[in-house]
Amino acid sequence: MKTVAIKSYDAKIDSKKRITLRNALYEYFHIEEYADGKIVLEPRVLVKPFEISKNTLSMMDSSVENFRNGIVSDPIDLSAFREE
Known part of the structure; x- marks a missing residue:
């Protein structure tokens, strides 16, 4: 799918080798x-x-505390998902 330009203009590099983007929607660019x-x-x-x-973070702290106190669920059998 071809992208169509919505704006087209010429820009001049300033003395510090910069250009200005008019009405840029984003602050950062790759x-x-x-x-x-x-x-x-x-x-x-x-x-x-x-x-x-x-x-x-609070939920993780609570989960670690439960684990340390032995408050855990039964093990889950994941052998059906094993790739061979």
């Missing part, structure tokens, strides 16, 4: 530069890696 001079920008939404919510 950039690919090619030998023929083509530059491709792909929008990125950055999130903090390994960020775990307080609720999840």
Whole structure:
């Protein structure tokens, strides 16, 4: 499927080798530069890696506490899923 451009304009590199994107919808971009001079920008939404919510951390703490106190469920038989 071919992508159709919704905007097309010329930009000039400033004295610090920057260009300005007009009305950019994203703050961060992944950039690919090619030998023929083509530059491709792909929008990125950055999130903090390994960020775990307080609720999840609380649930994990509770699960570890239950495990240490022997409050566990019966083992689950997963042998039906074993690949041979």
